[in-house]
Amino acid sequence: ETGVTQTPRHLVMGMTNKxxxxxxxxxxxxxxYWYKQSAKKPLELMFVYNFKEQTENNSVPSRxxxxxxxxxxxFLHLHTLQPEDSALYLCAxxxxxxxxxxxxxxxxxxxxxT
Amino acid sequence: xxxxxxxxxxxxxxxxxISIINCAYENTAFDYFPWYQQFPGKGPxxxxxxxxxxxxxxxxxxxxxxxxxxxxxxxxxxxSQPGDSxxxxxxxxxxxxxxxxxxxxxxxxxxxxP
Numbered sequence: 001e002t003g004v005t006q007t008p009r010h011l012v013m014g015m016t017n018k019x020x021x022x023x024x025x026x027x028x029x030x031x032x033y034w035y036k037q038s039a040k041k042p043l044e045l046m047f048v049y050n051f052k053e054q055t056e057n058n059s060v061p062s063r064x065x066x067x068x069x070x071x072x073x074x075f076l077h078l079h080t081l082q083p084e085d086s087a088l089y090l091c092a093x094x095x096x097x098x099x100x101x102x103x104x105x106x107x108x109x110x111x112x113x114t
Numbered sequence: 115x116x117x118x119x120x121x122x123x124x125x126x127x128x129x130x131x132i133s134i135i136n137c138a139y140e141n142t143a144f145d146y147f148p149w150y151q152q153f154p155g156k157g158p159x160x161x162x163x164x165x166x167x168x169x170x171x172x173x174x175x176x177x178x179x180x181x182x183x184x185x186x187x188x189x190x191x192x193x194s195q196p197g198d199s200x201x202x203x204x205x206x207x208x209x210x211x212x213x214x215x216x217x218x219x220x221x222x223x224x225x226x227x228p
Contacts, residue, residue, distance in 0.1 A: 001136050004157070040123070040202075040220065040221075041220060042118070042217070042218040042219055042220050042221070043158070043218040045215060045216075048215070060227040090125065090158070092157070100146050100163070100165065102148070102163070103150075103158075103160065103216070104159075104160075105150075105157030105158050105159065107155065107156050107157045107159050108157055109218065
């Protein structure tokens with residue numbers, strides 16, 4: 001496999017469920033990101049990890065909990081979500097975090113909270 | 115909160131025509147302005163980016179024009195093709211973030227009619 005792989009592609013969960021999103025990058029990058037994409041809204045940065053250390057938490061509610069066990073894997077643990085959390089969740093990676101480090105996105109997990 | 119204003123939200127162009135998408139930004143930490151292209155069911159992918167030591171960058175049919183004094187930049191797609199139908203996002207580095215965090219525009223949904 002190449003690039004950035006996200007699983008599952010689609011997820012439907014109730015507000016009381018606990019689920020996890022998984023991201024794996026095969027590009028040898030050292031930075032990984034979670035973005036939220038909602039219809040008609042800009043991409044919203046949620047979390048950034050650089051060499052497994054969290055460097056950014058963009059005021060994300062605690063019902064979203066990220067985990068980065070190594071530079072190739074990133075998880076987003078979900079619990080007691082709200083219907084407004086329904087969105088496309090995108091994982092991305094980059095080599096470095098400076099300006100000019102292109103983001104490589106996965107194809108996302110389409111989350112529906114019922 | 116810093117914003118990148120992108121227009122239009124949607125655009126319909128005939129095959130062979132020119133597609134023009136505009137973005138306006140506020141202050142930035144770095145001069146680096148990328149455009150991302152997203153096809154349905156896929157994650158965004160870097161299309162073209164400019165570091166404005168030049169006012170224009172061209173790659174094939176895609177051109178970025180940059181006006182630093184006006185804090186605006188635009189994407190021109192020459193000889194637009196149906197395969198260019200996608201959502202396009204501009205981005206700019208956040209002003210107070212030395213880590214290169216990008217602020218994205220809302221996106222432009224381009225449809226090229228045969």
